[in-house]
Structures are given as C-alpha cells and as structure tokens.
Amino acid sequence: MEFSKKSKLLIVDDSAFMRKLISDFFEGNSYVEVIGTARNGKDAISKIQQLEPDVVTMDVEMPEMNGLEALKRIMEICPVPVIMLSSTTVSGAENTLSAMESGAVDFVAKPSGTISLDLHKIKEELVHKVKHAAKVPVSKLKRVEQAVKQPTKITNFSSIKRETISTNHKLFQHRSNKESSEINISKRNWSNTSKKIVLIGTSTGGPRALQEVITKLPKTIKAPILIVQHMPAGFTKSLADRLNQLSKIDVKEAEHGDILQDGKAYIAPGGSHLKIKKVNMNFQVVLDQTEPPRSGHRPAVDVLFENVSTFNDFDKIAVIMTGMGYDGSKGLKNLKENGNVIAIAESADTCIVYGMPKAAVETQLVDEVVDVDDIAQTIMKYLP
Template identity: 60%
Template sequence: MDKVRVLIVDDSAFMRKLISEFLSEESRIEVIGTARNGKDALEKIKALKPDVVTLDVEMPVMDGLQALNLIMNECPTPVVMLSSTTKVGTENTFAAMSSGAFDFVAKPSGAISLDLHKIKKELHEKVMAASRANVHKLQKNALNIEKSPSVWKNNSKIELVKLVKKQKNERNWSDGNDKVIVIGTSTGGPRALQTVLTGLPGDIDASILVVQHMPPGFTNSLASRLNSLCKIQVKEAEEGELIQKGIAYIAPGGFHLKVRKVGMNWVVHLDQSDLRNGHRPSVDVLFESVSEMNDFAKIAVIMTGMGMDGANGLKKLKQKGLSKAIAESEGTSIVFGMPKAAINTNLIDNIEDVEKIAKSIMGYC
C-alpha cells in the first residue's frame, strides 16, 4: 500500500518540525515537504502533488484562508487545518470549512511542546481520512455552500405537499405527540449542519438537539455562525435550560448533551462522563438519553463523519417509542462512516442527499 504523502504548512519552524515528527511516527504517512506560508505552499503543492496538506491558519505573506481558496481553485487537495481556539481562530476555522477544508485539528492552548502531543492520534486519523476523501466533492462544497439559498426557500409549499403525500402512509406515525429532532455528525458536519438547519422554517413545530464532534472552544462559534444564517434560533446548549420548539441546541465541546425531566418540562443536562466511541459529546449518548422522552416522537438524523457513533443510540431510539431516522447519502457525505453504520442497522427510514434532508425532516413534522 502506498504511503499518504503530506505537505506541512506552518510559519513556525518549531511547529513544522514537531508536526513532521508526529506524522512520521505513522508508518502509512510520508512527509514529503514543508512550507512556511501560503505562497510557498501553493508552489510546493503544484510541484510535489501531495495527497494531503496540513495548513496553519495564521501566517504571514499569505494566510491559511487565502491559501486554501487558491488550493481548491488551482490544485484541489484535501486540507486539514491547524486552528487556534481564540475567537478569531475559531471563526477562521469555520470559514475554512466553508472554503473546502476537509477538517481541522485544534492547537492546544497550554505549553505547546507538551500539549501538542495530545493531538498526535487525532492528527494521524484525520490525515489518513483526508487521503481517502473525494477532493472534487470538497471543491464542489466550497463553491456551493456560501451562495446556495436555503432549502426551504428553494422548495415551494406545493413540493412539500407532494412529499407529505408521498409519505401518506406515515401521516399518523407520531400519534399527535410533540416532536424532537436529534442530529449527529462529525467530519464535514459544519457544512452539512448549515445546509440542513438553514432549510428549516422558523416556526418549526419541534425542538432540535445537535451533537457535532468538536473540541471545546469551537462549538460556541459554530452556533453563532449558524444562528446568523438560519430562521430558527441556534445556540450552544446550557445546563438546565428549557428545551423549546424552534431552537437548535448544540452540545458544547467536551460535554455530553443529555435531557432530563423537571416537572412537566424537559431540560438540557450536560455532563463530562466517560468518552463514548472516543468522543465527548457523543451521538450515542444523546440518542440514548432522548429515547427516554416517552411523550415525544423523535426524528433522528445521522450525517457525514468517521466511525460509527450514533448507530447504537439509534437502536435505543427505535426500541423505545415512536421514531423516524434519516441518514445522509454516500453521494454527499464527506466521510460515509457514521451514515453507513446507521444504514447497516436496517433502522433508517430515509437515505437522502444533504440538500434534501431538511425537506425530509419537514415531511415528518
């Protein structure tokens, strides 16, 4: 098997050396070169033709965002961003996701020579996954995500009526119960979430709970970005807050998102119990917790991501009460791991391209 050839781009000589050492420890990876800024990187990508690029965001001469846009336009290559957890750093990370970056790794905020070792495993995994990504799909997403109108605007009420008629045998699936939508995603998720959540109307008759695999410091920026684009309200979930219709609650990085009943109401519960499937927040944990909402009908959505988080939680949802499940198709998934694992449970009701998931959700609402 050929090694994955990687170009490392960072303005810090120390970081270039350290990342090179980390990646070289993985026998399936070969570091073929380094670059000190975006301009240098572009020239070396064209000359060396790497399989994957690791790209720092903040650099002189040409920063990571400028370089990324040129890379995706001139020499499309899967890119893993290295991002700081500062406010500007997290905002730039989501701009990079929209511009076609495969994924990102957060730089630790502590003593860099010590803390960076914590991300070694994540860096290995994401570089290997990026090497298998369809770069033309990443390029297409970069061209489409910022200028595509919401799915809701793009689809008339007549089309929605057609969808409901198509699902007429499902009309009474929820028995009139209140509904809750639960969404799980990982690599490629920010783009997928933007596509789906901007497609939901502000008066949607359901609350929405979201797990996006992401480290602490990034989920608040993600929620703020999505809130500025959506008709629904999008926010980072807070301990003890009442779960309300028309609001999407995103699990904070580093915390599992659960629900608990207080009197007649359901509220958010956050905890830092053990990682599940290597993640906190975990989709399985969210789905299992929501399965206890016996007075609700659930609509579960599993989208792009590595691994199989969400598949076991989906089984719990289906075992306990009324539920429907939607998986993102292989055709639009940046990584088809999580949707594929969900589909393999034989519990998925709809397999949809990401652009059609909002409409499918509304068909059940």
C-alpha cells in the first residue's frame, strides 16, 4: 500500500492532556498529520464537517455526547473512518463492540483507564491503525452502518452468490450457482459425510464480519467452529457473549479443556493461542500463553491453522476474513498440505481491510472468494 499525501487526523477526547499526548504521537509522522482536536462528541461532529479529516480517533467515554452517540451521528451525516479509544473494563469492552457494530473501523485499548499516563505503551499500535484506517473507503463504513440497521437472516442456503478464482488467480469471474457448482477447485476428496471442523480467522473489521457470518449458521450445523479474532484480553469474552445472544448456535470464549461439540463456536481469548488436542475419542481446547505472539498476534490464525493441520480425523473448512496483514496465509499452506481442506476468503468488496484475505488468495490455495453476506451459506454447502 502506498501513502502519498499525508492523511488528516482529528483527535477527540475530553481530556486536554490526552489530546496533547496523542497529538505528540504523530509529530513528524510521514503519513499522518493532526489537523485539529475536539473535546466531546458534539464538538467532533462540528469539527469533522468543518475540517473534513481522513480519520478520527475518539474516546468512548466523554461528557455531553459520548463516543458511541457521536459515532452513530457521524456515520449518518458525515461518515469518516474512526478508531475508538476504549477502557479495558467490562462495560468498556461492551461499548467498544457496540462502536464496531455502528461503523468504527477499529479500536485501541487504553492501558490504564480514561487518563492513561502510560499511553506511550500503545503508541505504535495506534499510529499503525490510524495510518491504515485513513485509507478505508467511506462506502465500506456506510455498508456496515446499513447492515446494522437492516440485519438479514438467511434461511435458504440454495441461493449462493459466488466468485471463483480464475486460472491465473488474479482475475475473478462471477458465475451463477449452477455454473460454479460444476467447477472442481481442489475438492478432489471432499465428502459431505465425513467429520468436519470450521476454522475462522479475522482482524480489523472482524467483529462486524463475524456477526454477519455466525448469526446465519443454523443450530444443526454438523461441525465445531474455532475462531481467532485479533483482540486484547477482556474484549473476546464480550464478543463471545454478544454473538451468543444474537446467534442460533452456542458461542463462547474458549476455555482450556473445553470438549469440541458440533453447533458450538469457540473464540480464542485475547492473549492465548488457540489449539486442540485429542483425548480418547474427543478433541479438547488447548490455550497456550507460552508460545510467543506470531506476527505480533496472540492469538494468531497461523498457529490455529498449523495446529489443526496435524489432525486427520476431520476435513477442514478454513475461512479468512477482513483484517490487516497476512496472518493465516502461512497456516493455510500447512492445512492444504495435510488432508482435505476447503479455503474461503472474504472478497475485497466487503472487507473493511483487504489484507489477510488478499494474502490468502495470493497463495493460490483459496477455493472460494465470496462477500461476507454469503460466507455462511458457502460454509454450509460443504457440510453434511
């Protein structure tokens, strides 16, 4: 990705100290310049209309109009990519997830509450996320906001809009369901009767994408689902609880020793790699805090994929959705080299950030490239 002219940043926080601290992070930055600050949500809306920033950082907890209320108004009247700054409390995590639903591109957890004197700990993360969020098209934000207002419940799995990878793996060709079903893309030994496991990896934009996918899966799904979403500890529990409330299947934050069950989704807790092990006839969750982060992530999609690739007791459906970076593409190679695997990547059209799926597609091992709305049906197509 090339960055030519500097992206314009507006900083929104009720604390003058925090506004100054965050501004200092971007002093001399080659890609981002701070063009203004705002002290609350109302001030932010006015400044966005006046200054037209490319990206906004916004505190969740502010007087007069908090970050959540402001975000909803911003998405209605002057959409712009927003990075939320959140506290790590339970209510902070829940508010952050609400913000993601309402169209925030991403969030950064403050290390120690509303006024974080040690904010420098998250400087690198914040600068990185702001730089990339500034390039997210406004059309993607509007799509998210509309999807929240008009959730779609799909019960008919026969109508599937698909994209298949052409022979050079660079051009995508739309085909009808009938045509695409006649194309054999590395499905040599696929059988709908053998045992299955579903693996999902995602990052930036993931909470909204997961909601789009997980809520459409039927309770009768004949497979367990393992999910890696790049998130810090404390946030994954709130994500699991929220998805569990909205979904037909059971969703939980994975715990060490959980026995994998069909119709249940297990989300890797922030700070732990998610793995499995075989105990007698069952498979159990293994949470690993000792293996270091991979490409800066723990949990990492690569670690999950690599671990599951060592078991031939089931066929695998691997799904890589929106996110920065390339986590998952290395693990996908391991999966494909060991056993039967169908790989699904989210299309560039619906990704908030087309990083992880793009890296997966570039391995030339992806079987299906589909919009996020169609991922659930595509998963179900390969299950008994």
